[in-house]
Amino acid sequence: MPTTAGAQARLPIRSDMDLVWVRQHVRQAAAQLGFGLVDQTKLVTAASELARNTLVYGGGGTMETETVTESGTQGLRLTFSDEGPGIADLEQALSDGFTSGGGLGMGLGGARRLVHDFSIESDPGTGTTVRVTSWVGRAPRPREES
């Protein structure tokens, strides 16, 4: 199991102003951990997509950040939680082009491609938790067969 260490934070996601704080916070944390510019950009973009999902579909929630270490490699883990209506069909929600909120439908599926590890838990009625982790210096996740 990865161990957690370093600065942890919990940010509210209640408005589009909060999306700006989320992006800035993730950018700073990623830079401090030593992520390269492209990896920082990917992680911040993923955070922006997921935070917007939390805001638009989940009715608001929080993002928690923590530094994790696994076999000597440091990573940044972001956890987005809401107590919204939840997602009935996760498979469908993760597919490109699916949207129920007027977006392009790139949110979940797109964010998943931008990080190393991605997990989602959702039950209709209890909300949604999305957890993503990216590791410093690790190669991008392999392309999936399409």
Place this chain on the structure above:
Amino acid sequence: MLRLGDVLLVTLQGDLHDSTAQQLQQDLAETISSSGARGVVIDISGVEIVDSFLGRVLAEIAGQTELLAARTVVVGMRPAVAITLVELGLTLPGVHTALSTEVAMELLAEHAPSHRYGGLRRESL
């Protein structure tokens, strides 16, 4: 928003609120319509990330600009932003791009004559 001849120059900087991006979209439509500008150059070299929301706004600006007989060129996208957008699945078809404002102005100048006569211009027979 800056006007240079019949081209509108917009520079985006830093981290944009969703509402700021949407306001820009509206303002541009109104300004093009009232001024008769034939080109829009949006400089995003100071923008650190483009997510699907901002990507969609840029694509919509390009689309609405075409409908108003003008053309949008997005300028100066950072390499990391381009890499991320493609991986996100957004290639922004229909959005014209250039690496610098100078090149964008040249593109618009080349494109301009076909719009000058409101589409009534005929190629010489």
